[in-house]
Amino acid sequence: MKNLKLQFFAFIFLAIFAVSCTKNEETIPSGKYSNGVFIVNEGPFQTGTGTISFLNRESKTVENDIFQTVNGRPLGNIVQSIGIQKDKAYIVVNNAKKVEVVQAWDFKEIATIQGLEMPRYFLGIDDNKGYISEWGVGGINGAIKVIDLRTNAITKTIPVGKGAEKMLKLDNKVYVACNGGFDNENKVVVIDTQKDEVSAGITTPDNPNSLVLDANNKIWVTCSGRSQWNGTASVTVAPAQLIRINPANNQIEQNFAFSKHGLGNLIINSAKNTLFYIHDSKVFSQSINSGVPTNALIRRYFYGLGFDTQTNLLYAADAGNFVSNGKVIRYNANGSAVDSMSVGIIPNGFYFK
Amino acid sequence: MAFFAFGQAGSLPPQALKEVFIQANRLHYFSSGNHLQKIDSTLLKNFQINNLADLLASQSQVFIKSYGLGSLATPSLRGTGASHTAVLWNGFNLQNSMNGNVDFALLPVFFLENAHIQHGGAGALFGSGAVGGAIHLNNTPEFRKGLQFSASLSAGSFADFMQGIKLKISKEKFVSSLKLLHHTAQNNFSFINIAKFGKPTEKQSNSAFSQYGFLQENYFKINDNQQLDLQIWYLNADRQIPPTLTTSESKASQQDESLRLTSNWQLRRKIVTYFVRAAFFKEKLVYQNPDIQLTALSKANTWIGETESKIQLSPYQLLNIGLNHTYFQAETDGYRAGKIQHRTSLFFSHKISSPKDTWNMVIGLRKELIDKHFAPFTPSLGFEKVLNPNWTLKGNIAKTYRVPTFNDLYWQDGGNPNLRPEDGWSGEIGIEYGLGKNLHTRFTAFNSLIDNWIAWLPNSQGRWSANNVLQVWSRGVELSAKSSLTWHDLQIQPKIMYNYVISTNQQIGRGDEQSLYKQLIYVPKHTAQASLSLIYKNLQIFYNHSIIGERFTTSDNTQKLPVFTLGNLSISQKIKYFSFQVQVNNLWNVSYQQIAFRPMPMRNWVGVVSYQF
Numbered sequence: 001m002k003n004l005k006l007q008f009f010a011f012i013f014l015a016i017f018a019v020s021c022t023k024n025e026e027t028i029p030s031g032k033y034s035n036g037v038f039i040v041n042e043g044p045f046q047t048g049t050g051t052i053s054f055l056n057r058e059s060k061t062v063e064n065d066i067f068q069t070v071n072g073r074p075l076g077n078i079v080q081s082i083g084i085q086k087d088k089a090y091i092v093v094n095n096a097k098k099v100e101v102v103q104a105w106d107f108k109e110i111a112t113i114q115g116l117e118m119p120r121y122f123l124g125i126d127d128n129k130g131y132i133s134e135w136g137v138g139g140i141n142g143a144i145k146v147i148d149l150r151t152n153a154i155t156k157t158i159p160v161g162k163g164a165e166k167m168l169k170l171d172n173k174v175y176v177a178c179n180g181g182f183d184n185e186n187k188v189v190v191i192d193t194q195k196d197e198v199s200a201g202i203t204t205p206d207n208p209n210s211l212v213l214d215a216n217n218k219i220w221v222t223c224s225g226r227s228q229w230n231g232t233a234s235v236t237v238a239p240a241q242l243i244r245i246n247p248a249n250n251q252i253e254q255n256f257a258f259s260k261h262g263l264g265n266l267i268i269n270s271a272k273n274t275l276f277y278i279h280d281s282k283v284f285s286q287s288i289n290s291g292v293p294t295n296a297l298i299r300r301y302f303y304g305l306g307f308d309t310q311t312n313l314l315y316a317a318d319a320g321n322f323v324s325n326g327k328v329i330r331y332n333a334n335g336s337a338v339d340s341m342s343v344g345i346i347p348n349g350f351y352f353k
Numbered sequence: 354m355a356f357f358a359f360g361q362a363g364s365l366p367p368q369a370l371k372e373v374f375i376q377a378n379r380l381h382y383f384s385s386g387n388h389l390q391k392i393d394s395t396l397l398k399n400f401q402i403n404n405l406a407d408l409l410a411s412q413s414q415v416f417i418k419s420y421g422l423g424s425l426a427t428p429s430l431r432g433t434g435a436s437h438t439a440v441l442w443n444g445f446n447l448q449n450s451m452n453g454n455v456d457f458a459l460l461p462v463f464f465l466e467n468a469h470i471q472h473g474g475a476g477a478l479f480g481s482g483a484v485g486g487a488i489h490l491n492n493t494p495e496f497r498k499g500l501q502f503s504a505s506l507s508a509g510s511f512a513d514f515m516q517g518i519k520l521k522i523s524k525e526k527f528v529s530s531l532k533l534l535h536h537t538a539q540n541n542f543s544f545i546n547i548a549k550f551g552k553p554t555e556k557q558s559n560s561a562f563s564q565y566g567f568l569q570e571n572y573f574k575i576n577d578n579q580q581l582d583l584q585i586w587y588l589n590a591d592r593q594i595p596p597t598l599t600t601s602e603s604k605a606s607q608q609d610e611s612l613r614l615t616s617n618w619q620l621r622r623k624i625v626t627y628f629v630r631a632a633f634f635k636e637k638l639v640y641q642n643p644d645i646q647l648t649a650l651s652k653a654n655t656w657i658g659e660t661e662s663k664i665q666l667s668p669y670q671l672l673n674i675g676l677n678h679t680y681f682q683a684e685t686d687g688y689r690a691g692k693i694q695h696r697t698s699l700f701f702s703h704k705i706s707s708p709k710d711t712w713n714m715v716i717g718l719r720k721e722l723i724d725k726h727f728a729p730f731t732p733s734l735g736f737e738k739v740l741n742p743n744w745t746l747k748g749n750i751a752k753t754y755r756v757p758t759f760n761d762l763y764w765q766d767g768g769n770p771n772l773r774p775e776d777g778w779s780g781e782i783g784i785e786y787g788l789g790k791n792l793h794t795r796f797t798a799f800n801s802l803i804d805n806w807i808a809w810l811p812n813s814q815g816r817w818s819a820n821n822v823l824q825v826w827s828r829g830v831e832l833s834a835k836s837s838l839t840w841h842d843l844q845i846q847p848k849i850m851y852n853y854v855i856s857t858n859q860q861i862g863r864g865d866e867q868s869l870y871k872q873l874i875y876v877p878k879h880t881a882q883a884s885l886s887l888i889y890k891n892l893q894i895f896y897n898h899s900i901i902g903e904r905f906t907t908s909d910n911t912q913k914l915p916v917f918t919l920g921n922l923s924i925s926q927k928i929k930y931f932s933f934q935v936q937v938n939n940l941w942n943v944s945y946q947q948i949a950f951r952p953m954p955m956r957n958w959v960g961v962v963s964y965q966f
Contacts, residue, residue: 044907047950049548049599074548074950077599097601100550112550114601138646182645229689229765321810321865323874324909342867345907 028087031105033066037308037315038089038351041344042078044323050079051344052091052107055328057311062341064325067091067100070107075100082351085124085149089351092119092132099132101152104353111152116145118181123167123174124149125193131174133164139182144174146196156196160189168211168219170247173199175219179209184226190250202250205241209264214288215272218253219245222277225261236261240279242292256292265302269333270309278302283316285333297335306350313338317347378444379478380469380489382663383673383702385715386735386749387486388472388783388797388831390414397462399895399923402507402515402536402936402961405465405488406457411882411897411921413470414831414852415488417457418875419947421595422511422540422954423562426457430472431779431799432827432856432876433485437755440488441479443584443615445632448482450653450681450694453758459590459609463505463517463534464568466492472831473799474753474779477717477733480677480698484753484777484803485827494572494582498523502966509936509959512539519965528572535565540595542954545944548598557952559603560595564588578621586613598950605642611635625664628675632657651685653759673702681759688763696756697722712738717751728754729776747783752776753803757819761807767818775821777803794834801827802859810862824860825873829853846886853879858908867909875948877902891927896920906949917945934961 028034036056041064043050051065052075067075076096083090089104090113099113099122118135125131130147142164146156163181167174172193178185188208190200205223212220225240240263244254258279265278275286282296283305303326304317314331326347330338380389390413400408406426410417418435419426427435436453439446440460447455468490475483501521508514514537521530540560546553566588573581589610596603615632634655641648661675677698684691698721706713714736721728733751740746757772779801786794806823835848856873872878879902887894898920905913920940926933935958942956 043599047597047599047948048906049950073550073552074599076548076601077597077950093599095600096548109550138644140646234766318864319811321862321868321908324865324867324907325911 029103029105031103033107033353034105035353037306038082038353039317039328039343039347040079040082040304040349040351041326042080042094042346042348043075044345045078047077048345049074049076050093050346051075052079052082053343053347055341060339060341062328062343064342064344066107067102067109071102071109080119081121081349083122083124083130084351084353085122085130086127088149090122090124090130090132092122094118094120099147113147113152113154115154117141119145120165121167123169125169125174129193131167131191133160133167133176135163135181139163142178142181142185144176144191158191158196158198160191160198161185161187161201163207164189165208166210168213169193170213170217170219173247175211175245175247177208177211177221179224180207186223188221188245200250202245202252204243204252205255206238208243210266212266212268212275213272214268214275216288217247218288219247220266220268220275220288221245222263222266224263225258227261234261242266242275242277242286244288258292265305267305267307269307270312274333276305276307276314278305283314283335285335298331302329303346304348304350306352308350308352310352315350317343317349319346319348322346378441378489378491379661379673379702380441380471380487380491382671383478383704383715383717384471384475384735385704385713385737386747386781386783387475388747388781388795388799390470390472390833392468392470394466397465397467399893399925399934399936400462401505401517401963402509402959403462404458405460405462405468408462408468409457409470409488411884411899411919414472414833414850414880415470415486416852416877416880416901417947419458419953421557421560421948421951422542423458423538423560423592424594424951427454428457428485428488429876430470430485431801432829432854432873433801433803433825434873436482436758437484437803438486438488439475439479439481439483440490442490442586442613443582443617443632444489444491444630444659445615445634445657446480446482447613447634449636449758450655451651451683451685451759453482453755453760456609459564459588459611460490461534461536461564461566461588463515464492464532464566464586465490472797473749473781474751474777474801475733476731476751476753477700477719478702480700480719480721480731481696481728481754481756481774484755484775484779485801492570492584494523494528494570496523496528496572496574497525498528503963504965505961505963507959507961509538510957511542511954512537513959514538515961526574528570530568530570532568534567537561537563540954542952542957544952544955546598546952548950557595557954559593559605562590562592564590566590580617580619582615582617584613584615586615587611595951598952604644605640607641608637608639610637624666625662628659628661628663630657630659630661649686651683651687653681653683655682656680669706669708671704671706673700673704675700683759687765688759688768689765692759692763694759695722695724698728710739712736721754721756723756723774726773728756728774743786743788745785745787747785747797748781750778750780753779753801757807761809761819764819767809767816769819772807772819773805773821775803775805775807777801790837792834792836795832797831799827799829799831803827808862810865812863820862822860822862823858825856826859827854827856829855842890844886844888846888847884848886849881849883851879851881865908867911871908871910872905874906874908875904877904893923893925895923895925897922901947912949914946914949917943919943919945930964930966932961932963932965934963935959936961 039053076093078095080094091100132145144158161178162185163179165179174191188202192199208223226238240258242256281301283298285297302316303319306315318327329340416429440455505517594605612635659677664672681694700719702717717733719731731752735749755775781799783797805821833850884897922937
């Protein structure tokens with residue numbers, strides 16, 4: 001009898017525990033890396049490993065190579081980017097042809113997604129689905145790999161164009177910039193996220209690479225143009241162009257041409273009314289309501305840019321000599337430097353949490 | 354046949370050296386004060402199935418950077434880079450004009466009869482590239498030895514098979530020899546992939562190699578005063594390039610093909626000996642990487658003509674005057690057009706010895722013209738003094754230089770046609786202590802500076818280019834001791850070596866402030882080796898133990914590879930015409946990396962059977 005009572009209490013206890021557990025699953029757990037900035041460091045070319053650094057905004061401290069610290073192994077050769085969906089972070093490792101999946105709050109390893117060819121970026125579609133852009137075999141067979149986030153399995157491959165690069169989600173559509181990979185390409189492809197099919201293609205100037213959405217729900221795309229080697233120098237064949245697409249009809253509404261090739265790293269501020277990009281080895285800022293400025297905001301070459309909407313600071317990645325640790329320099333939106341910090345080898349981008 | 358004379362190690366009669374007509378090499382007559390190590394045929398015998406990288410890694414004080422089993426291997430002497438060690442084959446520099454390197458994985462020990470390692474700068478004697486030191490490979494003929502033949506077969510771990518044949522006809526007036534080699538391996542060794550989820554044990558993939566080649570040498574004694582030598586060396590190597598731990602797979606491969614013709618004519622007169630030499634090297638490299646749709650072809654041809662006189666001014670004074678003209682030609686897609694280079698150098702050495710040969714001093718000078726520009730004037734001064742029967746003091750100070758490679762000059766994008774040669778100074782002082790055959794010890798301290806060190810760095814616009822930006826200061830000490838003891842029929846030969854090298858960036862490029870005063874990457878501060886050879890009649894047991902200290906892998910010294918130790922064991926037995934050898938490599942089954950994220954094999958073995966008469 002006593003035994004039965006004990007069993008009953010045990011049952012009640014377990015039931016409560018189970019309920020509380022279920023409840024916990026609904027909210028994202030918190031940990032060391034819940035709030036802050038992930039900095040992507042490609043790592044040295046050839047044999048090295050890339051790393052992820054973490055900046056704690058409050059203490060202003062940077063912890064380098066958090067994946068190695070937490071999991072006791074290196075990430076892999078050429079870490080391209082990091083994307084987060086719900087409570088998981090997806091780290092895209094280009095030359096290792098994989099995506100490492102970790103718990104976003106403490107960076108503990110969960111799984112490795114393999115079967116990718118030169119993967120570039122991850123974009124979460126919903127709790128169960130994500131897209132990974134890749135350049136494909138030979139760098140000219142660009143595609144979107146559809147991932148089931150519950151099983152981390154590749155469920156579909158959507159061919160899009162050479163050099164599937166950055167992606168932008170707007171309602172039930174994903175816009176993919178095709179930057180040519182190891183060749184040239186001139187389109188932005190639109191994918192219907194409900195059918196996982198290409199629904200439209202937008203012909204753009206040569207080699208579109210990054211895109212942002214502005215306050216008016218218009219899409220801005222940087223197209224780097226094209227260059228050719230003439231024997232002594234790289235000469236512009238097609239100059240870079242900054243374009244604005246109206247997603248309602250997929251038409252290019254506005255077009256700003258530059259004199260030289262080379263344009264990218266497009267980002268936008270918190271109010272979504274000022275663009276930042278890199279051209280001619282300098283950083284420019286441009287209002288969405290005006291033309292290309294004559295003068296650069298920062299006359300310095302950076303390998304990557306990011307905008308932190310929480311602090312309204314511009315983050316710039318300096319890869320230095322490309323073989324030892326790089327730097328991140330933070331700027332006010334007006335271009336005045338705030339501070340700098342040492343990060344991993346070849347920093348190229350940011351994820352703000 | 355000295356090569357197979359194991360079991361009588363060290364018993365090569367001194368007369369054997371007199372058989373050699375004239376040592377054609379400047380190394381023997383005009384090197385003074387440098388730390389010089391000789392690797393003799395007995396030791397080479399133990400490594401006949403290995404490449405020069407394997408041999409030097411365990412038997413010399415040269416640090417070898419190997420990218421994997423059978424993969425690219427380059428030397429580092431006294432804290433310098435891969436292109437700062439000259440490799441001289443019969444006196445001709447083998448350094449590739451395009452990248453400045455010699456791949457030691459493509460130099461089979463099977464073809465070699467001896468090797469000398471000269472530490473320290475020797476620009477005046479051997480020209481561009483002899484900065485950290487020079488490795489001399491000179492086979493020398495022995496006349497009147499009759500017909501010699503040997504055949505070797507080996508089989509080892511990871512499907513490693515080698516077949517070799519040596520044939521030599523040695524008459525009164527001429528020696529002709531042929532060495533044929535074929536070597537293949539899968540190299541699919543197991544390793545723990547520390548970079549993957551769950552750290553699985555994996556097999557190395559895309560790592561096979563196949564290598565074949567021959568060396569044909571001829572020596573004609575035209576008369577008592579004249580000799581003509583001709584050598585033909587051909588090697589073809591096909592290697593897959595394995596993935597690293599941090600990449601998923603590799604489909605890349607590399608095919609190397611080289612043809613090397615060398616010739617030497619010498620005429621001995623009463624006072625003057627004349628030498629006329631000519632060489633032609635043809636090298637071809639095809640790199641293929643289907644992943645990035647790349648097939649890259651590089652071709653390099655080198656023509657060398659050299660004339661030299663050795664003048665016996667007096668019994669105690671020897672003079673050397675020579676002229677070298679080298680014509681380089683190279684082409685690759687990377688240059689967009691074929692490139693050529695003419696180099697002419699005039700060199701001079703003067704040796705003064707004391708009547709009883711208790712001391713000698715050598716002054717060396719070299720001036721080189723590269724196309725229309727002069728390389729720095731290159732003097733050197735060396736001395737050796739026998740203090741007493743046991744102690745010898747040595748010293749050397751030399752200017753060094755290295756001409757920029759074609760890649761540095763012409764590679765598009767970033768090659769810089771305005772590069773100047775790297776130039777520097779190297780100095781050393783050494784003391785040797787010997788007790789006959791029983792003990793030989795050596796202590797050398799060195800100091801060297803290399804200015805205008807060429808590095809590829811990005812500028813403020815992120816454009817990479819080659820520039821004369823770095824200054825590297827290298828200093829350290831080298832210690833070695835070897836002994837040979839005989840107890841009844843047992844010979845015991847212990848040997849130890851230790852290197853301490855500090856090699857730092859004294860000047861750095863833009864954006865590289867963190868690298869200032871930091872140790873160069875992949876230069877260990879400490880390396881030590883110990884070996885023990887036991888010879889009992891026809892049985893030889895040879896054990897070698899190496900300890901390689903930490904190596905930084907980033908120029909700001911924030912990342913490094915840990916210390917590792919390697920043990921290699923070789924047991925050989927000779928029975929009549931046959932000899933048997935078993936080699937156990939990495940005896941202690943150590944997991945290690947020489948280059949970051951490039952796995953190396955755990956314990957492995959090779960067995961060799963040779964037949965000779």
